[in-house]
Amino acid sequence: MAKIVMCWELGGDLGHVARMKPLAEALAKRGHRVDFILRECLPAERLLDPERFRWFQAPYQTEAVPDQDAAPRSLTQVLHNVGFHATRNLVGRLRAWRALYALLQPDLLVFDHSPTAMLAARGLRIPRLVLGTGFGIPPARTPLPRFDGGADDAGLKTEEDRVTANTNAALGVLGTPPLSRLADIYDAEAQVFFTFRELDHYPGRDAGDYWGVTQQDAGVPPLWPEPATPAAPADRRVFAYLKPFETLPSLLSTLREAGHPTLIYMGKGTKDIAKQFAGGTFAFSERPVDLGAAVAAADVVICHSGHGTVSAALLGGKPLLLLPLNMEQRMLSARVMQAGAGLAAPALSPEGMRDKFLRLMAEPAFSSAAQRFAERHASHEVDTIPARFAALAERLIASEAP
Amino acid sequence: MAHVVMAWELGAGYGHLAPLLSLARPLQEAGHDVSFVVRDVVAAEAVLAGSGMPFYPAPANFRPTGGADLHSYPQILLGTAFNREDELGARVRAWRSLLQALQPDVLVADHAPTALLAARGTDFPCVVTGNGFVVPPDVSPLPELRPWAPADQRVLEQAEAEALERANRAAQRAGSPTLTRLADLYAEAAPALFTFRELDNYAGLRKDAAYWGTLPGPGGAAPPWPSGAGKRVFLYGHLFESLPQVLKSLSKGPHRTLAQVPRLPPDLRRHASAHLAFADALLDMAAVTRECDAAVMTSGHSTTAAMLLAGKPLVLLPQYLEMLLIARSVEAQGAGLSAPMLKPEGILGKLERVLGEPQFAEKARAFAAAHAEWDPAIPVTNFGALVTRLAAER
Numbered sequence: 001m002a003k004i005v006m007c008w009e010l011g012g013d014l015g016h017v018a019r020m021k022p023l024a025e026a027l028a029k030r031g032h033r034v035d036f037i038l039r040e041c042l043p044a045e046r047l048l049d050p051e052r053f054r055w056f057q058a059p060y061q062t063e064a065v066p067d068q069d070a071a072p073r074s075l076t077q078v079l080h081n082v083g084f085h086a087t088r089n090l091v092g093r094l095r096a097w098r099a100l101y102a103l104l105q106p107d108l109l110v111f112d113h114s115p116t117a118m119l120a121a122r123g124l125r126i127p128r129l130v131l132g133t134g135f136g137i138p139p140a141r142t143p144l145p146r147f148d149g150g151a152d153d154a155g156l157k158t159e160e161d162r163v164t165a166n167t168n169a170a171l172g173v174l175g176t177p178p179l180s181r182l183a184d185i186y187d188a189e190a191q192v193f194f195t196f197r198e199l200d201h202y203p204g205r206d207a208g209d210y211w212g213v214t215q216q217d218a219g220v221p222p223l224w225p226e227p228a229t230p231a232a233p234a235d236r237r238v239f240a241y242l243k244p245f246e247t248l249p250s251l252l253s254t255l256r257e258a259g260h261p262t263l264i265y266m267g268k269g270t271k272d273i274a275k276q277f278a279g280g281t282f283a284f285s286e287r288p289v290d291l292g293a294a295v296a297a298a299d300v301v302i303c304h305s306g307h308g309t310v311s312a313a314l315l316g317g318k319p320l321l322l323l324p325l326n327m328e329q330r331m332l333s334a335r336v337m338q339a340g341a342g343l344a345a346p347a348l349s350p351e352g353m354r355d356k357f358l359r360l361m362a363e364p365a366f367s368s369a370a371q372r373f374a375e376r377h378a379s380h381e382v383d384t385i386p387a388r389f390a391a392l393a394e395r396l397i398a399s400e401a402p
Numbered sequence: 403m404a405h406v407v408m409a410w411e412l413g414a415g416y417g418h419l420a421p422l423l424s425l426a427r428p429l430q431e432a433g434h435d436v437s438f439v440v441r442d443v444v445a446a447e448a449v450l451a452g453s454g455m456p457f458y459p460a461p462a463n464f465r466p467t468g469g470a471d472l473h474s475y476p477q478i479l480l481g482t483a484f485n486r487e488d489e490l491g492a493r494v495r496a497w498r499s500l501l502q503a504l505q506p507d508v509l510v511a512d513h514a515p516t517a518l519l520a521a522r523g524t525d526f527p528c529v530v531t532g533n534g535f536v537v538p539p540d541v542s543p544l545p546e547l548r549p550w551a552p553a554d555q556r557v558l559e560q561a562e563a564e565a566l567e568r569a570n571r572a573a574q575r576a577g578s579p580t581l582t583r584l585a586d587l588y589a590e591a592a593p594a595l596f597t598f599r600e601l602d603n604y605a606g607l608r609k610d611a612a613y614w615g616t617l618p619g620p621g622g623a624a625p626p627w628p629s630g631a632g633k634r635v636f637l638y639g640h641l642f643e644s645l646p647q648v649l650k651s652l653s654k655g656p657h658r659t660l661a662q663v664p665r666l667p668p669d670l671r672r673h674a675s676a677h678l679a680f681a682d683a684l685l686d687m688a689a690v691t692r693e694c695d696a697a698v699m700t701s702g703h704s705t706t707a708a709m710l711l712a713g714k715p716l717v718l719l720p721q722y723l724e725m726l727l728i729a730r731s732v733e734a735q736g737a738g739l740s741a742p743m744l745k746p747e748g749i750l751g752k753l754e755r756v757l758g759e760p761q762f763a764e765k766a767r768a769f770a771a772a773h774a775e776w777d778p779a780i781p782v783t784n785f786g787a788l789v790t791r792l793a794a795e796r
Contacts, residue, residue, distance in 0.1 A: 038496075041461055042489050044496075045492030045575075050576075054499035055495065055496055056503075057493075059443045059459040088447065089444045091451075092442075093444070095443065096440075096443040099458050100458060100459075103503050103504065
């Protein structure tokens with residue numbers, strides 16, 4: 001039996017714990033002890049069996065950094081924003097991570113979006129496995145690339161030098177050798193990309209072990225509306241997975257005019273708008289919908305370009321209208337467009353969303369590209385990933401310490 | 403030898419850690435192992451670096467929603483530790499995991515209600531420490547904290563019932579024994595009250611409370627007062643909106659002001675002058691209180707007590723309920739004035755009054771005289787004896 005600790009430091013919601021859950025269950029099934037160190041405990045309470053798993057609070061930068069970059073253009077600036085802005089903040093967190101490692105004595109550390117946790121593990125001779133979508137694992141280069149894919153510039157390098165200096169000063173306090181570049185934070189004995197090469201947020205990565213996606217917790221079965229009238233274009237269905245945003249009513253009006261049977265899940269705080277648009281060709285789901293089943297019955301998927309929904313749509317061969325709300329989502333939407341399997345309307349303007357939706361419905365090329373994606377990954381089986389992961393973990397545990 | 407775990411869940415700054423360290427050091431010197439579970443790991447590194455005592459992150463609500471108009475301890479809990487049943491349950495389990503891994507012989511909880519909840523049903527004893535405000539009395543319902551402007555009693559009763567219900571649901575989820583009254587959370591632990599009766603807002607509701615007095619600060623550098631003539635004023639505490647105007651005025655004299663404001667915006671240092679100096683390092687508070695003539699402070703509990711023990715009058719700038727209660731108790735004793743509006747003219751005018759009108763210093767000296775027998779070693783010694791006894795009784 002080995003002791004495995006799975007860490008999550010940055011981000012929100014349930015996604016990180018949801019991704020690790022089937023992996024942890026496979027490890028537990030093979031007799032290993034799995035503990036979690038988590039940014040937020042609530043996802044664990046929601047998703048994990050407390051009889052099988054323990055969870056601990058992760059140290060993270062809980063106070064807003066004073067000189068935040070409001071629109072970070074690279075991971076370097078994100079790191080600045082999450083507590084790499086000052087050596088003393090880093091040292092405090094590194095010590096707390098190290099204390100937890102010393103207490104839990106892991107034989108393997110697994111990291112999901114956890115740069116400080118990874119930094120703390122340097123020099124400890126504990127095997128490290130980092131997992132994530134492409135966004136969570138930057139390319140091993142310096143300076144760290146711009147999110148928008150633009151060319152390096154002097155500012156990028158200056159910023160990276162500053163954050164690297166903070167980081168190395170903190171490592172120095174702990175007696176750990178310095179990094180030669182910021183990307184070295186992500187040094188690990190294994191990197192596993194829970195995405196597809198085409199959906200890697202950073203295109204053109206030299207090497208990458210792409211495993212596809214892990215199992216998502218199933219939502220409720222999709223309940224599609226009946227077509228409003230026999231004349232309605234009932235043969236095409238739209239599935240939309242949305243959060244509230246300013247021009248959401250315009251989008252819903254467009255979808256209503258189009259008249260296709262439309263199933264919509266909008267998350268919390270959207271009851272009023274759901275009431276306003278309820279009925280006719282619309283069905284609103286109050287709970288998260290089983291993505292696989294919804295995609296299978298849909299002809300077009302509309303979402304904010306979250307990795308889970310995009311993957312599910314493309315594995316189901318369905319084209320996407322993408323309404324990215326943040327940089328991570330914009331990066332992924334660019335990859336979907338590059339694959340020809342969708343259109344993005346990042347400005348969220350009523351006309352832009354409408355035009356692109358109509359093009360998706362009218363031009364079969366998008367659907368064909370999505371189907372080609374599905375065919376390329378037809379052999380992708382989510383069910384086999386946990387066992388494969390457990391085998392990799394066991395290999396790392398058995399191998400020579402780094 | 404025993405393993406003592408010091409837990410701090412709610413609050414901010416160094417006000418919890420520095421006193422806990424002064425309690426931990428003698429335990430460590432006596433051969434015990436001491437670990438910390440802390441709300442703020444950056445503050446912990448600042449305070450505990452080099453101590454050899456590890457610290458772990460506390461499972462805490464880092465997005466408290468507490469309103470400005472809080473009237474009772476249960477209301478404070480509802481906006482912080484007990485914000486939601488599911489989050490509280492998740493954190494109780496995280497505390498449980500950590501305590502199970504740490505295996506304490508004694509848990510010392512400083513403003514750590516979730517730690518106390520998670521410790522219920524385990525086999526180690528708990529100590530509740532802190533100033534009066536963070537150790538509610540053994541009564542139900544818990545009292546109105548603003549008796550001069552009370553809230554509707556039914557609202558307070560409802561808040562207490564809700565806090566109790568959330569605590570009990572979370573306890574049930576985690577398999578812990580439930581509470582009959584919210585106060586049980588504290589009443590079942592051994593108290594270690596690090597305050598004086600005059601500064602305890604719950605003094606009237608405690609039976610047989612032992613007041614051990616405040617804990618010594620971490621010590622530090624000699625205070626770098628501006629040289630020359632003029633009365634010495636110590637300006638200490640959090641940022642507040644009119645601080646720039648106050649600094650500007652003090653920089654012109656005639657007093658000699660030493661200002662210590664953590665996270666002071668660098669541009670405010672432009673007010674440094676022959677009459678105004680800024681201190682960045684930790685200061686030797688015994689020297690500060692001995693040498694100053696008056697203090698203007700955001701009314702931290704231990705600094706307030708230190709000033710009164712040295713017989714120095716105060717102008718207090720309370721920004722939160724806890725500080726407001728301390729400021730009111732100081733005013734009630736006549737040893738200073740409170741300037742809760744934080745207006746520069748009010749602050750500066752009150753400073754002139756406490757410096758110029760002798761009754762304020764007289765009342766402050768009366769506090770000092772009343773506690774002349776008190777020895778700063780008492781709280782540390784008593785605490786050490788309590789923890790050692792509890793550990794030995796296991």
